[in-house]
Amino acid sequence: MTRLFSKTGNGFHKSSNGLYSASSQHRSARPLALQTRRAGNAGIAEITRLQATIGNRAVAQLMRNSAAGLQHPQLSAVQGKRLIQMMPKFKNENEAILYFEVWDEDSLFTEHAQEVEQLLQLARRQGWEDLQERIEYARSQSETVAIERFQGWDLSDARMLPEAIRLLEMAQNKGWDRLEDLVIRYVRETEDTLDLQLLSDGLSPLQRSFLNQWEDRSPIPMQELKQLVLQRGDTKENLDWLRRLLELPVHTLSVAQYDVIDTYRPDLIGNDPALRRVMAIVSGSPTPKEARQHIETVREYNYDIEFALTAVAGSSEHADRVREQHLEQIREHTGIKKQAVQDSSYKQAFGSLTGKQKKDHGISVKKAEIEKIVNERQQKLSQSNIDEIDEQARQAELEVILSIGPAAYEKRRQEYLTFFQEVHYDPAAIPALELGGQSFQTAKQIIKTVRQAPKMLELIEHGQIKMAIYQRCLKVLGPDKLNAILTQIDCDTLLGFTANESCLKLLQTMHNDQVPVNRIKQLLQSSTLAAYNKPEFAADFSRLLLHYTPIQIEFLMVDVPQGGSTGLEVLLQLQPYAASSGDLGACLKLARRMGWNQAILLQQITALPPGRTAGELTAHMYNQKLSVFERDTRFRLWIHTLGILIEDKGYTVDVGDSFALSGPNTFERICTIKDDTNTVIGNFVAHYHPGAKASAEHPYGSGAHIKPHRGNSATIRLGLFELPDKLKAIIPSKK
Structure with missing residues (x-):
C-alpha cells in the first residue's frame, strides 16, 4: 500500500513475496497500528518544517511524489481500507490540511472517498472550519459527488424537477458531460409528463389562461407555478396578486412563501418598495417562520430594515443617556446622604468620650488613639443607616434599569415611528436625522428643503457634510440655486467651495x-482659488475661466504690466485679441521686456483684429519700432527699447567719428540707428568729457555718456554702464 509518511528505520522491510511487512523485532515491540501512527506523526512534523521553507503546495506535491514511489501494486486491492486504518492523528488543523491536500483531485472522491468523509467528520468535531470549508468546496466542485447526489434522489415523480434543472445548468456551465447525460433525460421526460398533465388537471379556464401567459417567461419552474395557481389562484383578484409577485420578479416562490407574503397584502398593494423588501426577506430567509419573524420586526417601519435599525439605535442611545443621568443622580444623592449620616455619627461618637479622652484628643501624641476609638463608635452608630441608604440606592437603580430605561426607550421609539410616518418614510429622513443630530424638528426642516431641491439628497447623504456647511450653503445659494448647481457638479466638488x-x-x-465643470474642478487644485475668491475679483475671474484654465490664468498674471486696472481686468480686455493663452502669454512677456504699461499695451493690442497668434502680436509690437516712447522725454525707456530691437530684430547703430565741441574738454559722436531693412529711423549722441567725474557741483558728470541730443547740462543722460549689453558693446568708451 502507499506509505504516506515514509521514514528510514520505520520498522518495515520488504519480504520475499514483495509485500511490505513489519519486522519481528518491531512487531513484538508495538502493534502495527501504533507503529503507523508514530511514523505518520513523525512525517507530519517533517512536513511542517518543509512547509516553512518551500511552501504548502510544494510540500503537497512532494508528498504525492513520495507516495507514488512507495506504492506497491499488490496492495491496491486493500488500499482504501488500509488507508483509513493508517490515518495518523493530527496535532492541529494545519497538519490535517496538509494530509488532505496530498491527494489528487481526481482521486479525492473515488479511492479516497471514505478518508475524505472521515476527515470531514473530524473537522466538524474539532471545529476546524478551514479544513471543513476546503473539503466542502472540493465536494461542490466534483462531478463525481454531484453524480452520486443525483443518483440518490427519488426520481419517481416531478418533485425534484426544479433541483434537477439547477443541477443541469451547473453541469452545462462546468462541462460535466457525464452528469449532463444523466440529468437531462430526467428533465426532458418529467417536463413532457407535466405538459400532458396540464391538459387534464382540473384547471379553470381563468387559471389555464394565466399559466399559458407565463409559460415562456415564468421566473419560477412551471410546476411550482401550477401548484400556486391551483392552491391560491382561485379568484381573479388572487391571480392578479400572484401576477404582481411574479413581475417583481421572484426567483423562488413556494406556497408557504406565498402565504407569508399574502399575510401582508393589504399593506403591500400599491407600495412597491415595501413589497420588494418583503419579497427579499422571504427569499433570503431559511424558513417561512423566520421570514415572518423578520417581517414582523420591520412591519411598522414600512417594512424597511434601515428605518427600523435607525429607530432602534437612536432609541437605545437615548435610553442609555436617560439611564446614566438617573444613575448619576442616585449616586450623587446617595453620597450626600451617607456623608450626612457619617457627620452625625461622628458628632455622637465624639460626644460619648470621657472628659479625659476629649482632653487627650487635643494632645498630638494621643490624638490618633482617640480618633481610632471615635471611628469605631462612629462605624457602629452609622452602619445600619448606611446599609439602609445602600438598599434604597439599589432599589432605585433597579427601577432605573428595569422601568425608567425601558420606558425611555419605548417612548423614543414611538417618537421615531411617529416621525417616519409623518414624513411618509421619505428617503431623506434617515440622513436628515443624522445631519440634524437626531432632532426631529430639524430633520423635518431638512426634508422640506430636500423636497424643494431633490438633488440636495445627495448632499445630506455625503459622509463629509456637517450642519454648519449645510446651513452655509443654504444661506449663500438657497435651495433652488443649490439644486441647479448639483445637477452640474458632484457633492465632492461642491464641498470644496464650502x-x-x-x-x-x-x-x-x-x-x-x-464655466465648464472641468475648469471648476481644476480650480480646487489651484492656488488661484485662494487668490481670487474675493468679491472684487470673482466676476472677472469667472469670466476668464470661460477661456482659460486656472493654471493658465496663474501664469498669465505673472506678466501683466502695472497700471490702474487689476490684472484680471487687463486679461479680460486682451483675451479676444489672442488666439490662445500661449499667444497672449508671448505678447505679455514682450510687453514686460519693453517696459510697456497697461495703457500702452491695451492701446496697441486692441487696435488689432481679434484672434491673433503670438507671431502676429509680437510682430505688431516690434513694428512700433521706437515710436512708443518719446526720445527726448523718456530717453531711458527709448534706449531700453532700442536694446531689445538690436537683440531681437537685428537693428544696428552706426557710431560716427568723435569731434570737439565748443565747451571745454567736450567731445561728441553722432549715433545713427538703422532698422532691420537698413533704414535710418533715428539717432542719439555720445558725449565724452575725458577725466570728468560726478560731484556735488556736477552730479551728472562722467567721462562718457549718451544723450538724446547735444543739449546742455540739464539734458537727460545715461552712463555707458546703464546701457543694454548689445548697445554698450557698440558705443566706444573713449572719445
Missing part, C-alpha cells in the same frame, strides 16, 4: 457664467 461664503459666491458666479 470653506467660506466667498468661495460659495464664486461658485455661484461660475455657475451663472456657465
Whole structure:
C-alpha cells in the first residue's frame, strides 16, 4: 500500500513475496497500528518544517511524489481500507490540511472517498472550519459527488424537477458531460409528463389562461407555478396578486412563501418598495417562520430594515443617556446622604468620650488613639443607616434599569415611528436625522428643503457634510440655486467651495457664467482659488475661466504690466485679441521686456483684429519700432527699447567719428540707428568729457555718456554702464 509518511528505520522491510511487512523485532515491540501512527506523526512534523521553507503546495506535491514511489501494486486491492486504518492523528488543523491536500483531485472522491468523509467528520468535531470549508468546496466542485447526489434522489415523480434543472445548468456551465447525460433525460421526460398533465388537471379556464401567459417567461419552474395557481389562484383578484409577485420578479416562490407574503397584502398593494423588501426577506430567509419573524420586526417601519435599525439605535442611545443621568443622580444623592449620616455619627461618637479622652484628643501624641476609638463608635452608630441608604440606592437603580430605561426607550421609539410616518418614510429622513443630530424638528426642516431641491439628497447623504456647511450653503445659494448647481457638479466638488461664503459666491458666479465643470474642478487644485475668491475679483475671474484654465490664468498674471486696472481686468480686455493663452502669454512677456504699461499695451493690442497668434502680436509690437516712447522725454525707456530691437530684430547703430565741441574738454559722436531693412529711423549722441567725474557741483558728470541730443547740462543722460549689453558693446568708451 502507499506509505504516506515514509521514514528510514520505520520498522518495515520488504519480504520475499514483495509485500511490505513489519519486522519481528518491531512487531513484538508495538502493534502495527501504533507503529503507523508514530511514523505518520513523525512525517507530519517533517512536513511542517518543509512547509516553512518551500511552501504548502510544494510540500503537497512532494508528498504525492513520495507516495507514488512507495506504492506497491499488490496492495491496491486493500488500499482504501488500509488507508483509513493508517490515518495518523493530527496535532492541529494545519497538519490535517496538509494530509488532505496530498491527494489528487481526481482521486479525492473515488479511492479516497471514505478518508475524505472521515476527515470531514473530524473537522466538524474539532471545529476546524478551514479544513471543513476546503473539503466542502472540493465536494461542490466534483462531478463525481454531484453524480452520486443525483443518483440518490427519488426520481419517481416531478418533485425534484426544479433541483434537477439547477443541477443541469451547473453541469452545462462546468462541462460535466457525464452528469449532463444523466440529468437531462430526467428533465426532458418529467417536463413532457407535466405538459400532458396540464391538459387534464382540473384547471379553470381563468387559471389555464394565466399559466399559458407565463409559460415562456415564468421566473419560477412551471410546476411550482401550477401548484400556486391551483392552491391560491382561485379568484381573479388572487391571480392578479400572484401576477404582481411574479413581475417583481421572484426567483423562488413556494406556497408557504406565498402565504407569508399574502399575510401582508393589504399593506403591500400599491407600495412597491415595501413589497420588494418583503419579497427579499422571504427569499433570503431559511424558513417561512423566520421570514415572518423578520417581517414582523420591520412591519411598522414600512417594512424597511434601515428605518427600523435607525429607530432602534437612536432609541437605545437615548435610553442609555436617560439611564446614566438617573444613575448619576442616585449616586450623587446617595453620597450626600451617607456623608450626612457619617457627620452625625461622628458628632455622637465624639460626644460619648470621657472628659479625659476629649482632653487627650487635643494632645498630638494621643490624638490618633482617640480618633481610632471615635471611628469605631462612629462605624457602629452609622452602619445600619448606611446599609439602609445602600438598599434604597439599589432599589432605585433597579427601577432605573428595569422601568425608567425601558420606558425611555419605548417612548423614543414611538417618537421615531411617529416621525417616519409623518414624513411618509421619505428617503431623506434617515440622513436628515443624522445631519440634524437626531432632532426631529430639524430633520423635518431638512426634508422640506430636500423636497424643494431633490438633488440636495445627495448632499445630506455625503459622509463629509456637517450642519454648519449645510446651513452655509443654504444661506449663500438657497435651495433652488443649490439644486441647479448639483445637477452640474458632484457633492465632492461642491464641498470644496464650502470653506467660506466667498468661495460659495464664486461658485455661484461660475455657475451663472456657465464655466465648464472641468475648469471648476481644476480650480480646487489651484492656488488661484485662494487668490481670487474675493468679491472684487470673482466676476472677472469667472469670466476668464470661460477661456482659460486656472493654471493658465496663474501664469498669465505673472506678466501683466502695472497700471490702474487689476490684472484680471487687463486679461479680460486682451483675451479676444489672442488666439490662445500661449499667444497672449508671448505678447505679455514682450510687453514686460519693453517696459510697456497697461495703457500702452491695451492701446496697441486692441487696435488689432481679434484672434491673433503670438507671431502676429509680437510682430505688431516690434513694428512700433521706437515710436512708443518719446526720445527726448523718456530717453531711458527709448534706449531700453532700442536694446531689445538690436537683440531681437537685428537693428544696428552706426557710431560716427568723435569731434570737439565748443565747451571745454567736450567731445561728441553722432549715433545713427538703422532698422532691420537698413533704414535710418533715428539717432542719439555720445558725449565724452575725458577725466570728468560726478560731484556735488556736477552730479551728472562722467567721462562718457549718451544723450538724446547735444543739449546742455540739464539734458537727460545715461552712463555707458546703464546701457543694454548689445548697445554698450557698440558705443566706444573713449572719445
